[in-house]
Every structure is written in C-alpha cells, then in structure tokens.
Amino acid sequence: MTRPMTAERTSASAGGTPAARLITWYDRHHRRLPWRLAPEAIRQGQRPDPYAVWLSEIMLQQTTVGAVKPYFDAFMARWPTVEALAAAETEDVMKAWAGLGYYSRARNLKKCADEVAARYGGVFPDTEAGLKALPGIGDYTAAAIAAIAFGRPAAVVDGNVERVVSRLDAIETPLPAAKPEIRKAVAAMVPTDRPGDFAQAMMDLGATICTPRRPSCILCPLIEDCTAQRLGAPERFPLKAPKAEKPVRKGAAFVAIREDGAVLLRRRPEKGLLGGMSEVPTSHWTARLDGANEATAAPFPAHWSDSGVVTHVFTHFKLRLSVFRTTVADMAAPSGHWWSAPTALDGEALPTVMKKAIEAAIPGATKAKRGMAGK
DNA sequence: TAAACGTGGCC
C-alpha cells in the first residue's frame, strides 16, 4: 500500500527545495535573451561564451533588458571577441555606448578587455575573486559571471534577488542595510547543480512575477515559501531607506551652426559626469544662472538667439539647460573643439542630454526626443 | 558610508 502523496509532491512545480521548484519553473518559463543559452543546452553541459556573459552583465547594470538588447547586438556584431574589443579605439567604444548611460561602464569595459587580452591571453578568470579584480566588475557582476559562465555556486544578488528574498523572508530591515542578510539567505539557497540557471531564474522571477508593483503571486512557484505572501502584503517588501531630494541645476548650452550645417562640439573631461563623452559648449551648471555666466560661457562672441529650455533628469540632480544658437560663416573651430557634419552627428559620442540640446536648436538634427519645457 | 554616476519606461 502506498502512502498518500502530499499536495507538494503532486504539484506541477513540485520539488524538494525552493531552489528546485524555481528551476522547474525556469525550465518552462525562462526568458529568451540574446546573451543566454537555453536551459536545454545547459542541462547538456554546455556553457555560454564568457565574453557575451560579461558584456551583457556590464550593460545590464542599472539598465533594463529592453534598452540593452540593441546595444548588445551591435557590440557583438562589431567586436565578437574580447581581443577584438581590446584592439578597438576607446573613442569608438564610447560612440557605440552613447545613449546607454553610466559612461564609466564603457571606459571600464575597454580597460577590462585590455587587461583580459594582455594579462590573461583573452581568457576571462573563472573565479569570483579573479573576476572582481577587473575594472567595472563588482560583487554582483563577479558572482553572475562565475555562476552563469563557469558554473560556480556563487550568491548572485541584484535588485531582483533583493526583492524576491526580502519577500520570501519578510525582511523588515530596509535596504541597503539588509544586503548582508539577503546575501546570506541566497548563499543558503544556491544549488550545486545549475547555479547559473538558478541565478537567472531568481532574476527572471523578480522581473516577470515578483515585480515591484502588483506581483503575480498566483503564478509564483515559490508562493508556499513566501512569508510576505502569507502576511498578505508582498508589495510592502523590500523596505527602503528614504531617498534624498534632487536639487535643480541650471546652465546654458551653445549650438553653433556653420553654413553647411556642421555643429561645434568638444570633449568632456575623462572623469566625472558624462566623462569622456562629447558635448556642445555649455556654461558651468550651477544652482542659479545669470546673464554674465551665459555671456562668458559662449565659445565665441556672436548673436546667440534663444532656442528654449531643455530639461534632463540625472540620478542625483535635475538640469534645466537654456539653449542658444547662432549661425556662422566658415570659421576655424576654437582650440579643443571640432565641427561635426550633419551626417556625422549621430555617430558622435553624444549623451542624450546633448542630443536634446541640439534638437532644441536644430529640430530633426538627431534622433533624440525633444524633451522641451516651456521657456 | 554615502555620494556620484544616465536613461527611458511606467503609472
């Protein structure tokens, strides 16, 4: 006589542990992404290209999957290997990264490729410690590459995992103070079999089921493991420390247009905001803007006409940029500046805020959105 | 430890 099977054992997503239930769910509901190997291939022992995993992980830092996809495809097509990227010009990498944001990632991407090519013969280190020593690779990315590309049982903790675990355990400590507690909980869950898929399953669960707002608990493979769900308040977690208010800064941008339509550009300093990217000449960005500031900030004396105000929100402040334009006859670019032809503009390393400014002065000049505010 | 560091989508 057989004993009755428990509800858990007869469930379609049955498994002995939360990790097993999650993997079973992942095999059926995983997202198909360009940098990812299908679970069927993983189960057969295949592993994804570490270069593709690394590239995707750097691009995905604080960035949505949808935003990353076209950039990932473009980079893989143009630089298919880490050696190819190491052989590239940093300037070309910055241009290809333009629009994706957090530009220190691009600079570190190039540095990392250089180091892997020169020091490791083009082969990525296969340990968390080795990976973390490389530029642009921190705790999360080192663990993610170690698990996904090399099958290491690393504790991969990103924003998704923080949310999933804080709900599973109904963690009352607010982020970021709760990070050590969450890391410990994840480390205890990681299976030795398919740790990379476990990590990606946790992230897929957070991205598609255990979402910040209105989570689809009814579809969750871990519903019976979830304390927050049991409390009837999954959305209450994770608790977060209050965020600082964003100050407003103001400045002026100067769009100089040559008779043939070329626009005057210059390079920003390597470090700091939009480091190493290109821009139209701008004033200093300060709390207040007066006429004297504008006059002294113009790249050369001219009749600068008002082209309105562009607003842009950065991570830690809001910017209101007054845009001015002038048209000049053929003239030499001032020192440190260059003229960029209309056809060359979209290939420049222009961050989105600068495309907005140019767009305000020359509608249709770039592919950027207008982003106009009343002037 | 906290601040700096981009952008676009969503409600």
Added chain:
DNA sequence: TGGCCAAGTTT
C-alpha cells in the same frame, strides 16, 4: 507629471 524603478561600481 513627477516619482519610482532597472542584471551596480567606484571613490
């Protein structure tokens, strides 16, 4: 519309 959020790292 404005705040929140997204596969974080560096200093």
